[in-house]
Amino acid sequence: MNEHNPLTALDRPNSYIGRALPRPNLTRLLQGRGQYVSDMSLPRMAHVAFVRSPYAHARINGIDATEAKAMPGVVAVVTGKELAEVCTPWVGVLSHLKGLKSAPQHAIAVDRACWQGEAVCAVIAETRAAAEDAAERVMVDYEELEPVTDMMTALDSETPLIHPELGDNLAFERNLDVGEVDKAFAEADAVVEAEFVFGRHTGVTLEPRAVIGDWNPGEERLTVYQGTQAPHMMQNIIAKHLGLEEAQVRVVCKDVGGSFGIKVHVYPDEMAVVALSKLLRRPVKYVADRIESFNTDIHARDHRCKAKIAVKADGLITGFAIDDVTGIGPYSMYPRTSAIEANQVVNLVGGQYTNQNYRARTRVVFQNKNVTCQYRAVGHPIACSITEGLVDLAAREIGMDPAAMRRRNLIPDDAYPCAAASGLKFESLSHHASLDKLLSMMDYDGLRAEQAELRKRGIYRGIGLATFIEVTNPSAAFYGVGGARISSQDGVAIRLEATGRIIVQTSITEQGQGSEAITAQVAAHALGVPMERVRVILGDTDNTPYGGGTWASRAAGIGGEAAWQAGKALRTNILAVAASILQADADALDIVDAKVVDKGTDVERMPLEEVARIAYFRPDTLPPGFQPELMAVRHFVPREYPFAFTNGIQASWLEVDPDTGFVTLLKHWCVEDCGTIINPQLVDEQIRGGIVQGIGPALYEHCLYDERGQLTNASMADYLVPMASEMPDIEVGHVVSPTMESELGAKGAGEAGTAGAPAAVVNAVNDALAPFDVRIVEIPMTPEVILRALGKI
């Protein structure tokens, strides 16, 4: 904890901040007694199956549902045109991403399908099986259109336009030119160029997307049970497009089987489900099956970036230049848009280094594939892989050790506050302390010696380093300023119950990160009560303060601070009541272990349940005019910095078999700085999980489309994800630089692992294969990619 927080002594009772405590909500999950949306059933609930386009691009000339409607158990068959009567289309743009354009998108395609898997008709039946049976009998008259699949030719004049009314297939372009880039490259001792390729991949949440719409015509209210990260955002959007007041929509988010950014978006088929509930006046449920997940959960990355670095002979980096292209599918996703990732790449490249000469261009193009949008570590793995890939290639070029190269160029730890060439503002980072700690944890010199020794025996092991910065605690600068009704602030309401128990309602949400745990820890710590007394309520727009939810590594830093401030406010209120009862000075009292005590001596004066008893049941005994307030509400949002940047460094140690192209991961290290750590175990597990989600796309994960826009590996058997046997043990260390924007000082940690892992692994593979003088700048690095680079196939 930082010095500006006085309540930090860990020997004090109820000091929970900084402790590795188990999460309070785990027991029900361990018994299989959680409640995910896919587990839920409501009276008269009907089920949806979607008819989906088998073509990447096709006109829908007609839909004949006669036979389907006659199938047993069928409630209704609804086309896009029919659904458009109750659900208006949307356009996924934000005003601060200047020039970003997209076309109106419907919940169900109306006259044209723009990617393989887009819903073209909904079949609603008494069971999902009956709905699927009937969906097979829906006859759709498709006229296949020429698909645009190659993002590199999407802007060519001979390429058909996906949305002719937009004039071209360019969704967004951003250019940046800072410092004296041409001069830097002209005067460099070495210039290294590479074309980095990042395959498409997706989140593969183990519970697929799931939603139940429950329109009650008697109340004229729609309750939506949804696996979402942002209930208030969904409330706003559902109301807007169904023609309802926000007060008519309640979004409830129970247990969520994985999210990682996949479940923070507005999916057309989920909008269709809630609209169908309104249309059919009964609960309607939809759970994506795994093929639907691969075809319609947002994809991410799919970038191709020409990049170069200018360096001096002593290792000083004097320039970065990138030219990036990304394909986002046929629409910009709503409401967060599909231009954010490219924008982040421009923002983040080179951001950890002192260099101030930087030129960047990114172009975001439409194509007839599934949409891409924000997935864990948005843009970071790309920016980090480009930056750190170039730094390693340059180090090799000038014959410098990769660790020394980084030490030469990382922003000094005493240089803050400062800004990156792209304009990002940094409050306080710790690149050098992190680098030193990492090198010591991994015994860098020892590993280098071991590597050299093994190489003599024909064993090719490599070390890959990757420094990174991570956007966390986003302010309104992320979405709010662009006109999206996505809250950047969070609220916490906290109250003392009559039995002395504490109820905390927070607007952040839980998908397994530990939101509930850290909220309880912070609240109990602020109040001075045992954590077991605290119950946290979240994920319900009817029952929590208004706020953003959990995404962009924001829950602990923003929602945690709101809980801290609310806890302190309630503490003050409780002490005022106690002082009134005890006829004491509130400043001379304290709360320890759920008891009001004399400050300093901790002599018990009265337990909290007694304060509550008098306030709730015998207020007649209190002085006239004194009103106890045993509930407090506080909100928080960072205002000074648009984002609280964190930093860190990862290292990968692996072995490559040059005969088979197989990579064996031996060990992985990460040192990161997320400021104040509320729960070390939860932070470490975020880092580890994040790293493995970065290793996946570095080595295995790839959405493979053919030239007709067909996704060819849409099953778990064909799309590979990391498994237990392939993953290394991961050692995590920390440097702590709290943000001064909040009293807690916590920044986010959810994306750091994913940000740096691909670069570390790629650099390690290249390091392992250095004797063969190959360089691989493409992920996933499948055995085929490695063997091609080695010239063996």
Place this chain on the structure above:
Amino acid sequence: MTASVSIKLTVNGETVTADVPPRMHLADFLRERLSLTGTHIGCEHGVCGACTVRLDGDIVRGCLVLAVQANGAAVETVEGVSDSGEIADLQEAFRQRNALQCGYCTPGMLLTAQELLAREETPDRETIREHMSGNYCRCTGYQAIVDAVETTARARAAART
């Protein structure tokens, strides 16, 4: 549609009779007919392991076994082994080590780990990783799960001596 078939089986020790469509798989039967929703469905093609249950003592993928195939069999789910206390120590090790985040893979992980622990007294980490590799987890990166299984194995071995 093919006519339903009558089946009789025990689920977590209780006798259950039901008429089921021949195509209904065991995981759907447990979830939809018996409301035992602790058995999760992640892929429905036998890859992810979220639907792992025990059938006559052996772990199986609930999505690859038809309900009619369970006729006459004894089925155990995560709810059953939780209530019996059989895996209480393993569950506690998972809780202490935060070996679950979203919890969706967890029932399958627990049943799969318990099978290994019943077979091998003190499996090493590599053996644990190998054994658990048919169960996908997208949250943890697996290390905490391996740790929890290893901790349980050691504690059980120590209790035996």
